Amino acid sequence: MKILAVALPKVRICAVGHWPADRIDKDGFLILDSVVQKELAEIASLVSYECKEQIFAQATPAQYIYIPHSGAVRVAHQLADGRNQIVAFYMPGEPFGLGENGVYLNSACALTDCLLIRVPRAALDALCAHEPRLQQDCLVGAMAQLRLSQRHLLIxxxxxxxxxxxxxxxxxxxxxxxxxxxxxxxxxxxxxxxxxxxxxxxxxxxxxxxxxxxxxxxxxxxxxxxxxxxxxxxxxxxxx
Amino acid sequence: MKILAVALPKVRICAVGHWPADRIDKDGFLILDSVVQKELAEIASLVSYECKEQIFAQATPAQYIYIPHSGAVRVAHQLADGRNQIVAFYMPGEPFGLGENGVYLNSACALTDCLLIRVPRAALDALCAHEPRLQQDCLVGAMAQLRLSQRHLLIxxxxxxxxxxxxxxxxxxxxxxxxxxxxxxxxxxxxxxxxxxxxxxxxxxxxxxxxxxxxxxxxxxxxxxxxxxxxxxxxxxxxx
DNA sequence: CGAGTGGTTGACTCCCTTCAAGATCAGTGG
DNA sequence: CCACTGATCTTGAAGGGAGTCAACCACTCG
Known part of the structure; x- marks a missing residue:
């Protein structure tokens, strides 16, 4: 893992189908308010991972939310009997890093070389508290994840x-x-x-x-x- | 289905483990601000369903969110090949009624006689827009659902x-x-x-x-x- | 009582897991 | 350039777990 000391690229959040049309750009990404973008830039970092490198491990402190900027990520859950169940694959714009009681529920691993936007959870919560639109975006994002998970279940x-x-x-x-x-x-x-x-x-x-x-x-x-x-x-x- | 013309009981939202301790009451339910309770009471209704009665059908307009007050509910997805996959069971305090593009993704059916609090989606969205704490509760609730869904997947x-x-x-x-x-x-x-x-x-x-x-x-x-x-x-x- | 529902048990078949070996490919070094 | 090596993918054979169809049992309700 390497933290890149460059200006944070624009945070792009995947928005397929469930946001009001005036908030989606031509590539299908969510349009964030420029103030929000700026505030995010202050708390987030751009980090890079190599193919097959672990991003975080299950049951370790869940400090960050990640949003892929390029590349793809695999999130899986290891069970007591040794099984490794993949929970989801993440492409650019799809946030991941679900926690419970302060620790990650699953582990994440880079499928390809990738660039991720890394947002500290605590700072994001604080930012959400006074940026209702960001909060709303998080909610819609969480529901999108829920749909994907139910879809996975059906598969x-x-x-x-x-x-x-x-x-x-x-x-x-x-x-x-x-x-x-x-x-x-x-x-x-x-x-x-x-x-x-x-x-x-x-x-x-x-x-x-x-x-x-x-x-x-x-x-x-x-x-x-x-x-x-x-x-x-x-x-x-x-x-x- | 019957709409009950009584005062709306206190809206109780299940809060196992993931909310700050000072927002949870002794029974494990979320403590909502009394102003929020009042505003919810203005838009929500109390409805009753008999055992095995359908609450809503997959692919019909998703007008409401439901929160069981008593009884239990089964939410399932019907597939093209005739399979009926149950997505989740809901107990008192666990909101359900996920939609996509304005229609329900699944259908819901009463497992027992039950009382549900029915909240119009549009009014809830409007209420959330100027009640950040309610919005936050919805987000935490959505993540709880996501965890449950992933747990179901593992099972x-x-x-x-x-x-x-x-x-x-x-x-x-x-x-x-x-x-x-x-x-x-x-x-x-x-x-x-x-x-x-x-x-x-x-x-x-x-x-x-x-x-x-x-x-x-x-x-x-x-x-x-x-x-x-x-x-x-x-x-x-x-x-x- | 008969009909209906929900639960259990039996018999048979087959799809999938497991273990094993072969095939293909990319990378490495002589 | 080619042999070697390891990783990935494919194919083969055997055995078992679970789906399916069917019958039976217990219980409820009109």
């Missing part, structure tokens, strides 16, 4: 792994950063092991399931990280 | 149903309303089918799994809705 509870994978691919294809809607090509930011830990299954099953989907013409592996998808066939699979 | 992703059921029982045993920590007896508020839909499995498997747990001495069915639990043995099961 992992498909009994047949075939549906889990299909649903997962469709979910990924909604992210502009990784899906080319013209060529219908999805660029996976995570490896098979991450997909398995996200879907609650094993790498072997993921591999076999991708094979099955390809065999049935619902998608095609261009290489292990880039997949051509037939969105309508995949969607259709979920209806049966 | 349903246990591969062996035995662990799912054990974890589920432990989760239930945390709720004072349904668990007697002296006798170690849990009173289930839902039937087998609800447990199955919550855990992503079938009623038959639930029944068999309870049999297995009883056989191994981790719990005992006093009757179909009340279970004696050996908390330490159940916890221990999750570590293997």
């Amino acid at each position: 992992v509870t498909h009994q047949r792994v075939l549906k889990r994978v299909a649903d997962f691919l469709l979910e990924c294809s909604r992210q502009q950063e990784v899906f080319d809607p013209v060529k219908n090509v999805l660029n996976l930011i995570m490896d098979r092991s991450d997909i398995a830990d996200y879907l609650g299954t094993s790498v072997e099953t993921i591999s076999r399931t991708l094979g099955k989907l390809e065999e049935d013409g619902l998608m095609k592996r261009l290489d292990s990280r880039s997949l051509w998808l037939d969105l309508s066939k995949l969607t259709n699979l979920l209806n049966n | 349903v992703t246990h591969q062996r149903v035995l662990k799912r059921v054990a974890d589920f029982l432990l989760e239930c045993s945390r709720q004072q309303e349904v668990f007697d920590p002296v006798k170690n007896v849990l009173n289930l508020i839902m039937d087998r089918s609800d447990i199955a839909d919550y855990l992503g499995t079938s009623v038959e498997t639930i029944s068999r799994t309870l049999g297995k747990l009883e056989e191994d001495g981790l719990m005992k069915r006093l009757d179909s809705r009340s279970l004696w639990l050996d908390l330490s043995k159940l916890t221990n099961l999750l570590n293997n």
Whole structure:
């Protein structure tokens, strides 16, 4: 980890679909009041992590909230029996760092080299207290996270792994950063092991399931990280 | 459904563990400012539902937020393939009614006869806009929901149903309303089918799994809705 | 009493986990 | 340039857990 001694870039918070239209810029990010931006700049830092570097560990003091500026992050929960359940992947603009009783509930790890905006929780709380709009943004952000978590729940509870994978691919294809809607090509930011830990299954099953989907013409592996998808066939699979 | 033409009872919001101590009363509920209580009383109504009555349906306009005053509620999501995934159960003080783009994401159904405090979303938003403390409470509440959802995720992703059921029982045993920590007896508020839909499995498997747990001495069915639990043995099961 | 609901048990099938080995690829150093 | 190595991905085989369909039991209610 390195703290970068440069001016903080503009804080960009992902805002897909749930904010009033006049608060969203052309790239789908939230427009923050310039005063708020300035105040944030005073308390936040820009930090960089290398691929596979741990950002924070489960059950350690939850001092910061992070917002990816570039790169991608994996947040997972380790259970007593050794299982490692991935809770979510985070792309630029999606804040993470949920705590409970002052400690992190999960651990976070850089999927790629990445730049993160790091905001001290205490200072953010204080700032929210006299910036109602920021407070409101945090609330809307928390509800967005809740929706994502419920969506994840619906994905992992498909009994047949075939549906889990299909649903997962469709979910990924909604992210502009990784899906080319013209060529219908999805660029996976995570490896098979991450997909398995996200879907609650094993790498072997993921591999076999991708094979099955390809065999049935619902998608095609261009290489292990880039997949051509037939969105309508995949969607259709979920209806049966 | 019946709208009750009585004075609104005090709005009680469940506050387990994550609010400053001076804002929590002896029963574990959030202490709201009396002015806020009064303002809430002006926009909220008290409504009653009978057991098994639908409160709202998925994909219909999300006009209200509900807070159970008494009774219990089941919130579920219906999928295109006919599956009914239960997203959460709600007890007194736990607000529900998540929407997206103006419509409910899930449907809600009364598990028992219940009284709910019904708050129009628009009026609540307006109230929050000039009541920062209420806004803050909503944010903390949303994060509590997020934690619950992530906890649910961890429960349903246990591969062996035995662990799912054990974890589920432990989760239930945390709720004072349904668990007697002296006798170690849990009173289930839902039937087998609800447990199955919550855990992503079938009623038959639930029944068999309870049999297995009883056989191994981790719990005992006093009757179909009340279970004696050996908390330490159940916890221990999750570590293997 | 019969119908209906909720819960349990039995039998069979199959999907997925597990363990193992092979295949592919990127990086490294001779 | 090529052999070597380790990581990642894929494929194979065996075994078991859970879904499904069906029947049965207990209880409630009209």
